[in-house]
Amino acid sequence: MESSTVPPAPDADSHGRTPPATRIAAAALTGILLLLLTVHGAASPVTLGTGIAFSLLGALVTYAILATGTVNRFRLVLFITMGLAFTVAFSIEHTVHRGSILLTSGIISNASTPICPIAIPFTAVPLAVTGKMIFPSTVAALAAIFFLWFAMVLIFGRGWCSWICFFGWMDQFFASLAKKPLIRLDAVPKWAKLFPYALMLFLILVGVVALFPLYCAWLCPLRILYDPPQVVTTAAWILALVFVIGGFVFLVAGPYLTKKRLYCSLICPLMPANAIVGQLSPFRVKIDPERCIRCGACVRTCEIYAITQKEGGVPEPRIECMKCGRCMDACPKGAIDYYLAGTMAAARPWFVALAVTFCTLLLVGFVRTIIIFALTGTLGE
Amino acid sequence: MDTVKIKTILAYLYLAAVVVIAIVLLAKSQG
Numbered sequence: 321m322e323s324s325t326v327p328p329a330p331d332a333d334s335h336g337r338t339p340p341a342t343r344i345a346a347a348a349l350t351g352i353l354l355l356l357l358t359v360h361g362a363a364s365p366v367t368l369g370t371g372i373a374f375s376l377l378g379a380l381v382t383y384a385i386l387a388t389g390t391v392n393r394f395r396l397v398l399f400i401t402m403g404l405a406f407t408v409a410f411s412i413e414h415t416v417h418r419g420s421i422l423l424t425s426g427i428i429s430n431a432s433t434p435i436c437p438i439a440i441p442f443t444a445v446p447l448a449v450t451g452k453m454i455f456p457s458t459v460a461a462l463a464a465i466f467f468l469w470f471a472m473v474l475i476f477g478r479g480w481c482s483w484i485c486f487f488g489w490m491d492q493f494f495a496s497l498a499k500k501p502l503i504r505l506d507a508v509p510k511w512a513k514l515f516p517y518a519l520m521l522f523l524i525l526v527g528v529v530a531l532f533p534l535y536c537a538w539l540c541p542l543r544i545l546y547d548p549p550q551v552v553t554t555a556a557w558i559l560a561l562v563f564v565i566g567g568f569v570f571l572v573a574g575p576y577l578t579k580k581r582l583y584c585s586l587i588c589p590l591m592p593a594n595a596i597v598g599q600l601s602p603f604r605v606k607i608d609p610e611r612c613i614r615c616g617a618c619v620r621t622c623e624i625y626a627i628t629q630k631e632g633g634v635p636e637p638r639i640e641c642m643k644c645g646r647c648m649d650a651c652p653k654g655a656i657d658y659y660l661a662g663t664m665a666a667a668r669p670w671f672v673a674l675a676v677t678f679c680t681l682l683l684v685g686f687v688r689t690i691i692i693f694a695l696t697g698t699l700g701e
Numbered sequence: 702m703d704t705v706k707i708k709t710i711l712a713y714l715y716l717a718a719v720v721v722i723a724i725v726l727l728a729k730s731q732g
Contacts, residue, residue, distance in 0.1 A: 357724075463730075464729075464730045464731075465730070466730075467726040467727070467729045467730035468726070468727060468730040470726060471722070471723035471724075471726035471727050471730070472723065474719050474722060474723050474726075475719055475720060475723050600719075601719075602712060602715050602716040602719055660709070660712040660713070660716065661712065661715075662708060662712060663705075663708050663709045663712045664705070664709075665709045665712060665713070667716075670716065674720065
């Protein structure tokens with residue numbers, strides 16, 4: 321946890337707006353990085369066109385965030401759009417490869433199930449310990465998703481969950497729909513916050529001992545939308561019911577009623593890995609005690625219970641902070657900002673430029689899949 | 702040069718290193 325004795329961010333005014341020269345430089349950095357990453361070796365008009373268009377879009381989003389001083393509003397649009405594009409692209413790939421989005425026993429036995437980042441802790445550890453791949457996929461596929469996850473958590477820490485995770489859009493979307501929470505759930509017991517840690521350790525243990533991906537097979541509520549089971553047996557019907565009820569409670573109704581990201585904060589077994597490995601990230605969210613008026617707005621508005629406040633004290637972000645910027649927008653005194661870890665250097669332009677770049681980079685990839693499929697009916701150009 | 706300045710410079714260097722490492726890892730993840 322970071323010390324709360326930090327000075328005011330020198331590069332931003334009290335509303336989080338950065339100076340024009342800084343915001344132009346950050347927008348240019350976003351655009352140039354995106355151009356380099358998306359247009360490099362462009363072989364077709366679709367690659368070139370989407371690369372240029374989304375580089376401009378990324379630069380515009382960075383500029384808008386830094387010019388208005390509101391991070392979360394623009395992040396929500398970009399993040400949810402990216403997640404929706406992923407869902408469409410993922411379903412298209414399933415339809416092309418499998419004939420439908422249903423996960424059948426034949427696909428599982430062929431070890432051709434797409435592996436998701438949530439499975440990394442309880443598949444990578446058993447692989448390292450026993451040498452056996454317990455998920456019905458390849459070691460190469462696990463390595464690819466591991467590199468993507470590790471790269472992003474290295475930069476953003478738990479910012480993964482609010483800027484990069486292509487599954488996180490769902491409870492984020494429903495948590496953002498209502499203007500005010502219909503059920504107030506501003507605090508949860510400590511054991512509930514620690515539950516994902518216990519779940520991750522339990523799933524790793526089951527993976528190592530029983531060589532079985534328990535969470536993916538029986539528990540993951542995301543399977544309401546991704547990899548639903550083919551319902552041909554009673555067991556598959558019960559499984560489908562688990563996914564539908566779990567998905568509805570933690571991804572749809574719960575977030576809508578409480579305006580909290582219930583799945584991402586209280587269930588996801590990747591969350592603890594993000595929080596722990598995320599301590600390598602160069603970015604931290606800090607609260608300036610000189611500006612803070614102890615109103616508790618940041619604590620109440622946090623969607624993941626990641627800010628704590630002692631009676632009358634300055635609130636403190638916990639290691640689970642996902643750097644979404646919602647508390648920054650809610651703070652009436654502009655007392656919260658991004659800083660470089662271990663220093664007093666304000667880092668909002670750097671953080672925003674990089675976060676928008678990599679979120680947009682994923683979006684480009686998903687949009688390209690959709691466009692190419694719409695034009696050719698295939699996945700390749 | 703005081704300690705605060707040295708720490709800040711090191712933090713910026715760390716940020717640059719992390720971004721480079723991340724881009725290399727991303728390239729690896731694409732095969």
